[in-house]
Amino acid sequence: MAKPFVIAGIAAPLPVNNLDTDQIMPKQFLLGIDKAGLARGLMYDLRFDANGYARDQFVLNRPEYRGAKILLGGSNLGCGSSREHAVWGLQQAGFEAVIAPSYGEIFYFNSVNNRLLLVTLPPGQIEALVAEIGDGSDKRLSIDVENEVVLTPSGRCLPFSLPARQKQMLVEGLDMIGMTLRQKEAIDAFEARHWTTQPWCRIDLPAQQRRT
Template sequence: MVNPFTISGVAAPLPVNNLDTDQIMPKQFLLGIDKSGLARGLLYDLRFEADGRVREDFVLNRAEYRGAKVLIGGSNFGCGSSREHAVWGLQQAGFEAVIAPTYGEIFYFNSTNNRLLLVTLPPEHVEALVAEIAGGDDKHVSIDVDNEVVIAPSGQRYAFSLPPRQKQMLVEGLDMVGMTLRQQAAIDAFEAKHWAAQPWCCIDLPAQQQRV
């Protein structure tokens, strides 16, 4: 671990099992050629009625959860299609982390690559956290990535684990390209060895063009 990293803020409980990416980001919001404007589409059919009226009782429309940084979901969160827009929409809406018992596999890797923290906790711990937040006045949680622990409003601590590579990407702000470039010295050494052993691969190219 290089630097301490903590996410703190309001946590919004949405303990819905099998909440798929089609619900997280409906298809009508996938028509753009860039990533902009996706916050509006986040969970659109849950946040709004068919006629566009706001569903006042939906968790993300309630005043006490506005500005939430953490979303607490149910099992198999983010299952379904591989639309990366689901991750982008969560981030554009201000979410920096999701806590759930399990995740859809593709959503998990899309989140990792975009540095959206996914915390995996046992179902009973998620249920306890949801009950505390939904039933209390304090809605704030802290996720201590350095020590791999979620701290509830009461001070109750829930341990989790992150793969070292995922933690490094999150803390250092690296994507997959950035992680690859961390190995630049090893890449250069391999290329030098490769060309020395097989010079015929690029024998007719100027020296400055021999590296692909």
């Protein structure tokens, strides 16, 4: 049975369709050689004007959404270029989950590989969530990964489905390498069979041994 895994916190509504990775993480923040400092670049051109002043009405600049852990997005979120920085920036800014009707394919798998939870709900349910969060004083949502449901401030329970592999990575704290190492015995067995039946492939052995 899966371990309990719940993400709960303030949800920031940004129901913009086709929000691409260039908008999530603009190009000027891709110059570093590591992942550091990407929270500053998250949706920079949406958060700030041309003079660097914060746009007060943008959702991530509003005080009631400060510290948000969940992003409510529009359809085809994360389309565009394949920059993984968009996922890293969301995580560094404190986001642990995104809820949207659909996602760009590469963004989806970048998120899975980095353990950023992506929940898919029908557009009508997203619209209702955005309205409930925007109009109510309680801005918090709870995502129960084990039972695959989103719990709203009004008590509604919205089911979603999660691929078994992604669910395992989340609840067990595994990245791609960790998931691969779960199959270490099978990998070792395959390697042993391979070298036994095809010793000529081993360049680390003397030529005479490779020919036997």
